[in-house]
Amino acid sequence: MPTCKYCSYITSPLLGDDHLEPGTGTSKHHESISALIESSQHCQSCSFFLNQLVLDIDEIKEAAEFGSPSPVSIETIVHRHARGRSLLAEDSLDFRIKVSSEGLPLSGEAGKVWHSDWLEYCTNKYPYASRPIWSSQNVTSLPLTQRCSVIKKWIKQCEDTHAHCNSERDNDFQRPARIIDVKTSGIHTVKLVPGHIALADNAPYIALSHCWGDKQIPQSTTTKSVLEYYDSITTSSLPRTFQDAISIVQHLNVQYLWIDSLCIIQDDAADWEKESAKMADIFRNAYAIVAAAAGHDSSGGCGVKIKPTVCIRIPSAVDPHHRKVFIRRRMNQQLKHSPLNARAWVLQELVLARRILHFMNDQIFWQCHELVESENGIRTSYPPVDARNRSLAMAVSPEYVFATAHGCGEPNLWWRWVVNFSRRSLSRRSDRLPAMAGLTKLYEKDSSDRPVIGLWKKDLLVHLTWTTTALWREIKPYRHPGAIPSWTWASLEDCSFATPDFSNSRKIAPRSEIIGIDIEYSGQPLTSPLNHGKIFLRCKVEERKLTSGDELHPDTRPGRLYQRNEIKDTTVHIITLFVWHPIVPQNWSAETDIVSINYESLVVEATARGSEYRRVGLLQHRERPMTPEVALDSWDGYMKETWGKLQEDDFGDRIICLV
Incomplete structure (x- = not known):
C-alpha cells in the first residue's frame, strides 16, 4: 500500500544519510478529518494514525459529515542518544497526530483538540530493526517464541560481559524450602520439589514478581494442598500470570521457577515467616526475575503476546534498500507507573535482583546492574555498576532506575x-x-x-x-x-x-x-x-x-x-x-x-x-x-x-x- 505525500514528507528525514537534529516541530498533514479518513483507504500510515486517535468513532464520523475545516497536524520530536543519559538509542523519531475540532458541535465542546498517543518510528537501517518486535509483520500477534530471542541475547551479553552481575550470586545462600519444577512433570503439569535438593548444585532458577491484587489466590499452596502439589499441578488450573511465567521459563530453558504463593504455605504462619525471611537470598541469587509489571492481579498475565508492528514503504532517492519504516505505539504505560511498581514488596525485589525482565503489555524491558534496555531497542541506558549506590527513588523508569546517590552515605x-x-x-x-x-x-x-x-x-x-x-x-x-x-x-x-x-x-x-x-x-x-x-x-x-x-x-x-x-x-x-x-x-x-x-x-x-x-x-x-x-x-x-x-x-x- 503506497503512502500519501504528507506521510512521505514527515518520514523522509528517517531515510536520509544525515543525522537528525534533536528538537521538536509541527508538520502540516491533511486539511481535515474527512481528508484523513479518505486517505486512510490507500495510505497505510494514515490508516494507522486514524486508528490511534483518542477519539470515539462516532465523533470522527460526525466531524467528517460536518466537513471540518480544521487541519490535521503532526507533532514530531527527534531524540538523540547521549552517553550517560537514558534517551533514545541513536537517532529516531517520534510522532503524534493532532486534530482540532474548533467550531464543531462535538460533545458540546468548542475548541476541543483530539490527539493520538505518541508513535515510534524507525527504519530498517538501524540495528534494532531486525528484532522481532519490529520485523514481524503479517501476523495477528507476536508470539513469545520469537520474542525470546532478544531475551536470550540480553542474558548472554550479561553473562559474558557484566562482571558485577555475575559476582552478586552467593553459592552459600539460603535455599527456598520449595521450588517449582517446570520440566520433568509433564507437558501440561508442573510440580513442587524441595529447594535444598533441586538447587543443591546451584542450578539456575527464575523468580516471579507479580501483583496479588485484592483477592486471595485460590490456587495458593496450603497445608491441605502442599502434598498434592509435590505430585503435580495442572498448569491450566493456575492464574494466567503463573501460566505465562511457566511458559517464559520453559522457553528460556530454565528448569526451576519460584512463585511466592505456590512455594510458601500460605496458611502456615511459621512457614510464611521462615520463607519470607529468605527473600533477600531468593531474589539476589535468582538467575533472573520475571516481573509481570502491567497486571493488577494474578489474572493479568505477563503480556507475552503483543500486536505486530506496522511496516510502510516510502520511496527514497538515497537508497532503495532503506524504504521500510516501522511504526509502533510508544509504550503507553511507563514502568514507574505500572501496577506492579506500586507494590511495597517489589521494592526489595528490584534492589536485590541481578537481572529483571519487566513484561509490559506492549514490550519487555531488560534491567541489570549494567544495562537497561527496551525490547524495541530504542530506549537504552547504562547505569553505574555499584549496586549499593543505586537510588530507586524513581523506581523502574528507564530514565532514573539507576540514578546514583551522589556521594550520600x-x-x-x-x-x-x-x-x-x-x-x-x-x-x-x-x-x-x-x-x-x-x-x-x-x-x-x-x-x-x-x-x-x-x-x-x-x-x-x-x-x-x-x-x-x-x-x-x-x-x-x-x-x-x-x-x-x-x-x-x-x-x-x-x-x-x-x-x-x-x-x-x-x-x-x-x-x-x-x-x-x-x-x-x-x-x-x-x-x-x-x-x-x-x-x-x-x-x-x-x-x-x-x-x-x-x-x-x-x-x-x-x-x-x-x-x-x-x-x-x-x-x-x-x-x-x-x-x-x-x-x-x-x-x-x-x-x-x-x-x-x-x-x-x-x-x-x-x-x-x-x-x-x-x-x-x-x-x-x-x-x-x-x-x-x-x-x-x-x-x-x-x-x-x-x-x-x-x-x-x-x-x-x-x-x-x-x-
Missing part, C-alpha cells in the same frame, strides 16, 4: 528506600515490616550496623528525628497484633516521610544517651509480629511552652508542619535528643551571615506506666546567637563560650522507656 540510602517504600501499597497491613526484611538484611550486611525496627543503632539519635510529610490530612497510627512502637516511622501508615539529616556539614552535641534497646519478635526476626520494641534513654523530660522559634511536626492528626503563630503558647513535653550547628566556613562573617543553634526534640506523652513515654511528634527549635549584634570577635570565641557549655551539660539521672 549509607543512612541516606536507607532513608531513600524508606521514602520509596512508604509510597507503595500492601495487600496485607501486617506485611509492613516483612516487606522490608530483605532490604534490612542487605543494609545490615553492607553497613555492619544493627537494625532497630526500621531505624539503625549507629546514629540512632539522628534516625529518631524522622518526620511525616502528609500535609493537611490525618495520619492514622498503625495498629495490628504486636503493635509497632511509636518511635519508628513504621508505626504510621498511608504517609511518606522526610529523611533525617546525616550530612557531614554540621556539628552535633548529644542531649540524651541511649542506654538500652529491647526488641522481641514473636517468631522469626523481621518477619513475625513484634512482642515489644523499647528504647531506654537517660535524658530530661521537660515541659516546654512553644514560642515563635519552634517548628512542630505532629505524627498524627494531621501530620503537618504547624505555622509558628498556630503553636505559640502551646505547652508540650519534650525530650531533647541533640543540639547541632552548621560547620561554619572559613570565610564566615558576623556582619553578613547568621548561624543558628538547633535543638532536635521528641514530643512525647506519658503512658499509664510511670517512666514510659510514647512519641507523638518532633519539635525543632532554633536560636540565633551569632548575629551582627552579638559581641563576639570570632567563631572560635563562640565555640569556647557557648558550645562548650552545651557539651558539658549533663543529661540528668532519669531513665525513661520509649514505647
